[in-house]
Amino acid sequence: MIELTNVTRTYAGGVTALAGVSLTVAAGELVAVTGPSGSGKSTLLHVLGTLDRPTSGGVRIAGYDVAALSDAGLSALRAHRIGFVFQQFHLAGGTTALDNVADGLLYTGLRRAERRRRAERVLHRVGLGHRMEHRPHELSGGERQRVAVARAVAGDPPLLLADEPTGALDTASGAAVVELLRELNGAGTTVVVITHERELAAALPRQVRLRDGRLEHEGTVHGT
Amino acid sequence: MRAEDIHPAGLRPGDVLRGGAVGLRTRPLRAALSALGIAIGIAAMVAVVGISSSSRADLDRTLDSLGTNLLTVSPGRTMDGGLAKLPARAEDMVARIGPVASVSAIGRVADANVYRTDRIPAAETGGLAAYAVRTDLPAATGARLRDGTWLNAATARHPAVVLGATAAERLGVGRAAPEVRVLVGGQWFTVVGILQPAPLAPELDIGALVGWPAAQDRLGFDGHATTVYTRSADAAVEDVRSVLGATANPAAPNEVEVSRPSDALAAKRAAGEAFTRLLLGVGAVALLVGGVGVANTMVISVLERLAEIGLRRALGATRGHIRTQFLAESLLLSALGGAAGALLGAGVTASYAASQSWPPVVPVWTLAGALAATLATGTLAGLYPAVHAGRLPPTTALATP
Numbered sequence: 140m141i142e143l144t145n146v147t148r149t150y151a152g153g154v155t156a157l158a159g160v161s162l163t164v165a166a167g168e169l170v171a172v173t174g175p176s177g178s179g180k181s182t183l184l185h186v187l188g189t190l191d192r193p194t195s196g197g198v199r200i201a202g203y204d205v206a207a208l209s210d211a212g213l214s215a216l217r218a219h220r221i222g223f224v225f226q227q228f229h230l231a232g233g234t235t236a237l238d239n240v241a242d243g244l245l246y247t248g249l250r251r252a253e254r255r256r257r258a259e260r261v262l263h264r265v266g267l268g269h270r271m272e273h274r275p276h277e278l279s280g281g282e283r284q285r286v287a288v289a290r291a292v293a294g295d296p297p298l299l300l301a302d303e304p305t306g307a308l309d310t311a312s313g314a315a316v317v318e319l320l321r322e323l324n325g326a327g328t329t330v331v332v333i334t335h336e337r338e339l340a341a342a343l344p345r346q347v348r349l350r351d352g353r354l355e356h357e358g359t360v361h362g363t
Numbered sequence: 364m365r366a367e368d369i370h371p372a373g374l375r376p377g378d379v380l381r382g383g384a385v386g387l388r389t390r391p392l393r394a395a396l397s398a399l400g401i402a403i404g405i406a407a408m409v410a411v412v413g414i415s416s417s418s419r420a421d422l423d424r425t426l427d428s429l430g431t432n433l434l435t436v437s438p439g440r441t442m443d444g445g446l447a448k449l450p451a452r453a454e455d456m457v458a459r460i461g462p463v464a465s466v467s468a469i470g471r472v473a474d475a476n477v478y479r480t481d482r483i484p485a486a487e488t489g490g491l492a493a494y495a496v497r498t499d500l501p502a503a504t505g506a507r508l509r510d511g512t513w514l515n516a517a518t519a520r521h522p523a524v525v526l527g528a529t530a531a532e533r534l535g536v537g538r539a540a541p542e543v544r545v546l547v548g549g550q551w552f553t554v555v556g557i558l559q560p561a562p563l564a565p566e567l568d569i570g571a572l573v574g575w576p577a578a579q580d581r582l583g584f585d586g587h588a589t590t591v592y593t594r595s596a597d598a599a600v601e602d603v604r605s606v607l608g609a610t611a612n613p614a615a616p617n618e619v620e621v622s623r624p625s626d627a628l629a630a631k632r633a634a635g636e637a638f639t640r641l642l643l644g645v646g647a648v649a650l651l652v653g654g655v656g657v658a659n660t661m662v663i664s665v666l667e668r669l670a671e672i673g674l675r676r677a678l679g680a681t682r683g684h685i686r687t688q689f690l691a692e693s694l695l696l697s698a699l700g701g702a703a704g705a706l707l708g709a710g711v712t713a714s715y716a717a718s719q720s721w722p723p724v725v726p727v728w729t730l731a732g733a734l735a736a737t738l739a740t741g742t743l744a745g746l747y748p749a750v751h752a753g754r755l756p757p758t759t760a761l762a763t764p
């Protein structure tokens with residue numbers, strides 16, 4: 140599903156956020172990415188999500204060589220193969236949960252009625268069937284993040300990328316979101332989660348640790 | 364490599380519209396204010412064109428009902444600069460021109476002032492003039508009565524007077540009646556009729572019109588016409604015009620002034636059109652300012668919505684999708700403003716035309732032009748912000764909370 144070979148990413152200011160990362164994630168895996176602040180986690184996630192291109196190195200996502208795709212091709216790849224969840228939810232204010240999720244399918248070419256139908260289904264799946272007409276400000280933080288997860292997976296992408304999905308949530312809501320990610324993974328979605336929380340990471344099948352833009356440590360054992 | 368089998372989907376028109384409306388929905392006040400700028404510009408232009416078109420339509424209607432085949436002959440200046448006189452036979456001579464259908468005349472009665480009462484000092488003439496008139500004058504000039512009757516063969520000999528519209532107003536005469544009398548040349552005349560304004564013969568408006576024989580018998584009128592009116596077949600008007608001077612005064616054809624009153628009206632209209640163009644320019648400047656307002660709104664909109672742009676890119680929007688969304692927003696803003704402006708402009712035109720009792724006219728091309736100007740403004744105003752938004756790297760856009 141993911142194949143990074145010797146990926147580097149250097150920012151304009153000369154900061155090297157990724158300094159030669161090679162990583163393979165097979166389909167169906169659930170991977171936690173940890174590391175101190177500024178270690179390059181978000182940069183890595185952006186590269187995995189084709190939101191950013193590496194300065195050098197090879198990236199293959201869902202079978203596509205990212206370097207060979209145009210910007211429009213990458214957009215299509217994101218539309219059909221990759222779902223994103225962000226720490227700040229990025230829900231549209233004043234728009235109902237249902238429409239927020241349905242708009243996640245806006246660029247897939249599906250008709251509006253079909254988008255809303257799928258949104259409804261996936262909202263039921265994340266346990267928010269009773270909150271569909273609520274706007275973001277009428278939802279709790281945990282519910283908002285579940286809406287965001289629903290939006291990310293409404294199109295059934297094989298790859299789900301989450302950048303600190305529990306960062307803005309209390310422990311209980313965070314746990315519910317992680318549980319949801321586990322469920323999705325159980326249903327076949329490959330999931331990569333960035334997190335600060337050691338406990339959370341430790342509970343996941345595979346952990347990848349970044350430091351100064353390098354893969355420092357990889358553990359597949361429970362508990363670091 | 365499977366680069367060829369993954370393509371972004373196009374957006375459906377409904378989705379483009381909904382996407383463009385996001386900014387309007389979330390910031391309605393700002394949207395309304397920036398649309399207002401466009402509305403003012405469009406309203407100004409539509410109203411300017413509408414009002415001048417209505418005025419023109421009114422003139423055309425007037426000319427239609429009055430005809431454009433009226434020619435007048437008046438005495439000009441003599442060689443030595445004095446006031447010329449038309450020969451006493453001028454009317455007869457003019458009537459003999461082949462295509463001339465009708466002839467009538469008025470003659471200014473020298474030194475005959477017009478007053479309501481005998482208590483007004485002689486110096487205050489009120490700018491009114493006494494004219495001796497032929498009884499067939501209304502047919503030739505198109506003058507119509509507002510009240511009372513026109514002079515007939517009998518009343519043309521009596522101390523009876525018909526007042527022009529302005530004259531009646533200045534004298535404070537509201538209606539014609541046997542007991543309503545005015546002083547003309549020091550003698551009492553009964554007001555038998557009051558005219559409506561006569562656009563083709565404005566000299567009648569300030570006149571006190573008395574019968575030709577009455578003027579000669581009672582006011583010492585010399586019998587020389589000061590304006591001869593002729594109507595000819597439409598096709599022959601120019602031919603008649605070319606011989607009119609020499610016919611009216613064969614002895615001194617260059618001491619005669621020939622004119623076509625409908626031309627004077629049309630010339631007045633042409634003078635108005637120059638002013639219309641100026642106002643149209645003012646409207647265009649207003650529209651330009653409105654466009655700058657929309658551009659400003661769009662730039663701010665893009666800046667405020669970096670996170671949304673990033674999110675949309677993450678959801679699979681291409682640069683083109685983002686560009687389209689912001690261009691649609693700009694066009695929508697302008698279109699709302701343009702529609703409101705066109706309605707406002709049409710409304711202003713209608714109420715102004717109503718106040719002038721003109722037929723309200725807003726030409727279709729004005730609305731088409733307003734639409735084109737609106738879309739052009741929206742495109743120009745939205746182009747830079749939209750392109751800029753499309754070019755933003757998704758990560759930059761997402762980095763802003």
Ligand SMILES: Nc1ncnc2c1ncn2[C@@H]1O[C@H](COP(=O)(O)OP(=O)(O)OP(=O)(O)O)[C@@H](O)[C@H]1O
Nearest residue numbers: 150151152154156175176177178179180181182183
């Ligand atoms: N757009 C950018 N331009 C320049 N430098 C950047 C940019 N984005 C990130 N960096 C730098 O790259 C490094 C890695 O940043 P990144 O956001 O990937 O860290 P992170 O591991 O996600 O940190 P955190 O846990 O705080 O979110 C940091 O030193 C950061 O300052």
Ligand SMILES: [Mg+2]
Nearest residue numbers: 180181182302
């Ligand atoms: Mg980060």
